[in-house]
Amino acid sequence: MHEIKKITIGTDNCYIVSNGRDAILVDTASAPGCDKIIAECSKFNMKLIVLTHVHFDHAENAAKIADYFNIPVAVSKEDVELFESFDKQPLFSYGLTGRIVLGLSLTVLRNTKVEKPHNIIFIKDGDSLASYGIDAKIISLPGHTNGSIGVDVEEKSLLVGDELDNWVVPATGHLYTNLDAIKESAEKIRSLGERTLYYGHGKPTKNKFKFFK
């Protein structure tokens, strides 16, 4: 039985998934959260950082935290170019919530350079995290970014990054780089059935969300 601890920095969530001793950190929030996240992680035997995708509000502290604990950072190959520049995968939005969120975040997304960690390992659909002590699998969920992934813990809890968001109500992610892909990924999440969903932004919910068609 794993424990999932949500750490919220401003509007950004990241998560410590632990078996009581060993743990992984899923996402790292933005720079102001670094010390708090390191303090929380210090309670565990940290094994790995997993990035659901490479936007600054998920990845900005990855290099620092990885160095601190001397652990690798797992990321999907398709997102590595985002360490060079956010503009490699432009973002679009739908709906009023999407327009507001994109309007508020676009400048900072563009202008924040995410430091690339030294020790990157690539993850892909179906990979198991058992060798890090965690009963979880990587699920490919492209759309928000091309390399977005989810972490499915014990087939009970799914950490979705920004593929879905819960800014107002749980819904298909309001920001996307590929609309068809994010819709398909939302379908994929829905088809998993019973899960608790943990979002990059907003509170956890059951696997029930507003589907954007």
Ligand SMILES: [Zn+2]
């Ligand atoms: Zn994002």
